């Protein structure tokens with residue numbers, strides 16, 4: 001599809017020119033206003049199957065020009081939703097090294113340092129993520145807010161290889177690890193709403209789950225994430241640093257934002 005960026009003439013205000021859904025409804029991310037949440041007692045704890053991968057397996061870590069992407073094996077899935085949502089990939093959104101605020105979802109207007117997304121597709125109904133991507137019940141994304149604090153040894157399982165994927169379309173194989181360790185302890189406390197992909201083509205096909213509790217990475221880890229990669233290919237004369245790869249929050253309009261917890 002047409003090239004898109006986060007700034008400049010191909011930035012988010014122009015996405016809808018080539019990707020009409022980006023100008024449509026049910027867009028993500030949103031600002032989660034905690035005073036307007038609706039507690040929904042039917043929202044069960046998120047249950048994950050086969051997230052504890054062994055180091056004998058290998059995953060592909062890549063730079064797709066928009067983010068760092070870790071491929072996930074199809075044996076991983078969410079089992080607590082009405083249909084099985086099978087894992088496809090995880091990626092991150094972040095700020096810049098001098099501006100450590102780059103999450104996509106914000107809470108009461110507060111933007112976190114970064115955000116991790118674990119993308120899953122409805123494998124009960126669709127054969128793969130590309131077919132599922134534009135279906136209203138096609139995708140489920142788990143969002144993890146990230147703030148600067150304690151060093152995160154689990155994030156380093158892929159972050160330590162980031163210098164092998166500095167440029168667009170570079171990929172490396174990395175030993176697998178327990179992906180559950182990337183998530184917060186409490187999988188029973190989360191926000192839930194119907195939204196979209198936060199990048200073109202912005203399909204309104206995502207059941208969003210954003211966990212209430214952020215995880216931490218150290219400032220050193222954040223700076224590595226925010227300074228290691230380029231959106232441009234290695235052979236391009238003008239290198240384009242990859243940072244601030246987050247979309248701004250969109251209006252919730254009359255969408256309900258649910259929460260699985262009372263206080």
Ligand SMILES: NS(=O)(=O)c1c(F)c(F)c(S(=O)(=O)CCO)c(N[C@H]2CCc3ccccc32)c1F
Pocket residue numbers: 064066067069088089091117119129130133141196197198199200201
């Ligand atoms: N923030 S987000 O979770 O909405 C989200 C992204 F932010 C993002 F960058 C990507 S991408 O594939 O890396 C690049 C453009 O789709 C995807 N990719 C997903 C969506 C559709 C699709 C199809 C095949 C493989 C991956 C994806 C994504 F779901």
Ligand SMILES: [Zn+2]
Pocket residue numbers: 091092093117198
């Ligand atoms: Zn994302």
